[in-house]
Amino acid sequence: MNARRIAAMLGKESREILRDPITLGVALAMPLIMLLLFGYAISLDVREAPLGVLDLDRSPLSRQLVRQFTDTEYFALAETYTELGGVEEALRRGSVKLALVIPRGLARERQRREAPQMQILLDGTYSATANLLGSYARAIVAAADPVPPAIEVRTRVWYNPSLRSVNDVVPGLFGVILMAFPPLLTALAIVREKESGSIQQVFVSPLSGPEFLIGKLLPYGLIAFLQIAMVMAVGFLWFQVPMAGSLSLLLAAGGVYVLCTVGLGLLVSTLTGSQLIAMLLALIITLMPSFLFSGFLFPIFTMPYALQLYTAIFPARYFIDLSRGVVLKGAALGDLWLNLVLLIAYTAAVFALAVWRFRKKVA
Amino acid sequence: MAVRLAGLLAKEMIQFFRDRVMLVLILWLYTVEVVICTVALSFAVHDLPLALVDLDHSPASRALATAFAAGDAFRVTARPASETGATAALQAGAARAALIIPEHFTRRLARGEPAEVQLLVDGSNSTVAAQARAYALEIVEEHARDQAYRLGGPAARPPLGVALRSWYNPAADLERFTVLSMIALAALMVGVIHPAASIVREREIGTLEQLRVTPIGTAELFIAKTLPTLLMGLLAVFPSLLIARLFDVPLAGSLGLFLAYTAVFLGSAIGLGVLVAAIARTLQQALLLAFFGLFPLMFLSGTLAPVESMPEFLQRASVVSPLRHYMDVILGIFLKGAGLAELWPQGLALLAIGTALYAAAWAVFRREFE
Numbered sequence: 174m175n176a177r178r179i180a181a182m183l184g185k186e187s188r189e190i191l192r193d194p195i196t197l198g199v200a201l202a203m204p205l206i207m208l209l210l211f212g213y214a215i216s217l218d219v220r221e222a223p224l225g226v227l228d229l230d231r232s233p234l235s236r237q238l239v240r241q242f243t244d245t246e247y248f249a250l251a252e253t254y255t256e257l258g259g260v261e262e263a264l265r266r267g268s269v270k271l272a273l274v275i276p277r278g279l280a281r282e283r284q285r286r287e288a289p290q291m292q293i294l295l296d297g298t299y300s301a302t303a304n305l306l307g308s309y310a311r312a313i314v315a316a317a318d319p320v321p322p323a324i325e326v327r328t329r330v331w332y333n334p335s336l337r338s339v340n341d342v343v344p345g346l347f348g349v350i351l352m353a354f355p356p357l358l359t360a361l362a363i364v365r366e367k368e369s370g371s372i373q374q375v376f377v378s379p380l381s382g383p384e385f386l387i388g389k390l391l392p393y394g395l396i397a398f399l400q401i402a403m404v405m406a407v408g409f410l411w412f413q414v415p416m417a418g419s420l421s422l423l424l425a426a427g428g429v430y431v432l433c434t435v436g437l438g439l440l441v442s443t444l445t446g447s448q449l450i451a452m453l454l455a456l457i458i459t460l461m462p463s464f465l466f467s468g469f470l471f472p473i474f475t476m477p478y479a480l481q482l483y484t485a486i487f488p489a490r491y492f493i494d495l496s497r498g499v500v501l502k503g504a505a506l507g508d509l510w511l512n513l514v515l516l517i518a519y520t521a522a523v524f525a526l527a528v529w530r531f532r533k534k535v536a
Numbered sequence: 537m538a539v540r541l542a543g544l545l546a547k548e549m550i551q552f553f554r555d556r557v558m559l560v561l562i563l564w565l566y567t568v569e570v571v572i573c574t575v576a577l578s579f580a581v582h583d584l585p586l587a588l589v590d591l592d593h594s595p596a597s598r599a600l601a602t603a604f605a606a607g608d609a610f611r612v613t614a615r616p617a618s619e620t621g622a623t624a625a626l627q628a629g630a631a632r633a634a635l636i637i638p639e640h641f642t643r644r645l646a647r648g649e650p651a652e653v654q655l656l657v658d659g660s661n662s663t664v665a666a667q668a669r670a671y672a673l674e675i676v677e678e679h680a681r682d683q684a685y686r687l688g689g690p691a692a693r694p695p696l697g698v699a700l701r702s703w704y705n706p707a708a709d710l711e712r713f714t715v716l717s718m719i720a721l722a723a724l725m726v727g728v729i730h731p732a733a734s735i736v737r738e739r740e741i742g743t744l745e746q747l748r749v750t751p752i753g754t755a756e757l758f759i760a761k762t763l764p765t766l767l768m769g770l771l772a773v774f775p776s777l778l779i780a781r782l783f784d785v786p787l788a789g790s791l792g793l794f795l796a797y798t799a800v801f802l803g804s805a806i807g808l809g810v811l812v813a814a815i816a817r818t819l820q821q822a823l824l825l826a827f828f829g830l831f832p833l834m835f836l837s838g839t840l841a842p843v844e845s846m847p848e849f850l851q852r853a854s855v856v857s858p859l860r861h862y863m864d865v866i867l868g869i870f871l872k873g874a875g876l877a878e879l880w881p882q883g884l885a886l887l888a889i890g891t892a893l894y895a896a897a898w899a900v901f902r903r904e905f906e
Contacts (some may be wrong), residue, residue, distance in 0.1 A: 333659030
């Protein structure tokens with residue numbers, strides 16, 4: 174190891190990054206765009222869903238029912254029909270999400286103490302919205318017909334009492350953004366030299382494998398830290414995400430995680446000599462899992478058991494758990510040590526594997 | 537012209553289909569990734585780990601506990617003896633919600649007073665928490681209604697019945713949506729990344745320069761660079777169709793219309809890829825730019841979260857995402873059996889987006905190429 178040689182490599186790599194405004198721009202702007210999109214747009218909640226009504230009863234009761242729907246913020250009356258065909262067509266066109274079908278004789282049956290039945294038709298193509306609208310609708314109908322509640326539920330939501338989605342999206346996003354860029358950038362940086370052949374020149378130079386790697390990886394590690402700092406600043410200051418735990422614990426874990434992501438990039442770079450393939454590989458083994466199989470958006474405990482095991486092989490899950498624990502729950506090392514240990518072990522394993530594969534080529 | 541184009545096309549085709557690793561990765565995106573995501577991803581909460589604290593130890597409290605354990609929504613993972621135990625389970629993440637049935641629960645019920653139970657929900661995933669709360673309220677409400685109806689005297693009136701029907705997706709799960717959205721997503725990624733990479737690669741190794749001194753024009757280059765991707769994209773749909781079949785996704789509409797729309801959609805994706813290639817100097821830039829463009833398009837398409845739930849300005853911005861229109865098309869054709877009569881606005885939008893992207897790419901390219 175020679176400090177001067179490392180410095181030379183470092184200088185070359187940094188200059189290359191600084192001279193490529195597109196790469197640098199994407200690396201710095203993209204996390205902010207992701208944060209803004211996620212911060213503003215990830216919500217499954219629906220307001221003012223277009224409602225269609227087919228009222229065949231035309232009684233005070235049926236009118237009151239419709240009013241109870243439109244009085245809430247969840248539904249807005251979009252269309253009324255005179256026959257079932259109109260409802261069908263509107264659902265197919267997608268101009269309403271939910272249609273209320275009130276049969277003739279509803280009010281009369283109710284007076285006779287029979288069990289009257291009305292129908293709610295939902296556009297089920299996007300089930301998450303459909304299920305939510307369905308439960309709102311059920312609640313509205315139930316409220317039209319009150320039964321004295323014998324059991325009262327007092328709910329308290331912990332860690333995020335207002336259920337603001339930004340509060341859990343931002344700490345989760347730390348894990349996703351760090352999986353999106355550092356691995357991709359490192360993998361491309363090394364594979365690029367492979368593709369253009371300049372890596373052969375590095376191999377015949379006095380630069381050793383570790384020196385090359387340190388000089389190569391350090392700038393990307395720095396970019397990763399810059400990204401996380403930006404996301405944290407915007408998250409905590411702009412989106413006002415409260416910080417319940419210790420920032421230093423989060424930063425320390427973030428440091429380990431950055432190493433891990435850079436290590437994954439290195440590993441990808443030893444698998445292929447083509448930048449395009451490196452990018453697709455990075456997409457498949459880092460970005461998509463960190464997005465979909467980390468508990469960031471989709472809860473892991475609802476997945477089938479085999480896929481829960483699949484999620485365990487990607488590190489984003491451990492970090493996101495940890496980051497949410499620190500930010501929202503104020504959890505300390507005592508609660509989170511397992512995640513941290515797993516993360517460190519994972520990082521060590523990835524690095525060992527990557528360096529070993531890389532060394533084989535050099536030596 | 538035709539001969540030149542044929543020659544160039546043959547070269548592109550050979551190059552494309554010779555790259556085995558690339559083909560495998562594309563197929564992976566279209567098949568394995570679709571299967572994994574469809575099996576795994578669901579917003580619907582079930583088997584939520586619940587800590588149950590019964591401080592009353594009575595038949596009534598046990599009946600309520602049974603109501604919670606019986607449904608799909610919750611799975612009782614811990615039965616701590618006290619509220620502190622429940623708190624610890626939440627903090628450690630061993631439980632996502634806790635139900636606490638206090639002492640004197642039965643006595644209050646017997647006296648006809650409202651009996652209170654406490655529900656603690658871990659809000660660290662707000663979507664899950666909101667659903668957990670709704671499920672718990674529904675379970676308690678139903679349980680209370682059951683009990684009241686059973687004990688109720690002559691005043692008890694049958695409740696207003698609601699038949700809820702989820703059309704186009706009777707199981708009301710995310711499966712069908714995920715299969716179709718993952719297929720669309722794969723088409724978008726391949727459609728953007730591949731042409732961008734293949735053009736910029738030629739620029740990087742200098743062969744674009746060589747093409748420039750041949751009689752080949754911009755139009756011919758465009759066609760030769762985009763046709764293989766278009767072909768591949770259309771062919772890759774077929775294994776995906778098998779997978780859709782596997783998950784019992786019906787094809788209610790016409791296959792021909794679906795393929796036609798897919799071609800138009802791929803066209804707009806490829807247009808974006810060509811535009812990226814026109815701007816980028818190196819492959820690295822091209823790949824990052826492609827990524828930069830893909831992400832918002834994907835985001836604004838409604839594949840991750842419904843567009844209707846977004847703020848107004850993002851809803852308006854979503855009009856430029858070809859994926860958003862294509863999602864309407866693919867869901868409409870497969871699930872609803874929609875035809876051209878319902879889907880023509882999406883077709884026009886896709887054509888407009890594709891044309892605009894091509895025109896922009898053309899303008900940038902011509903400056904360099906001619």
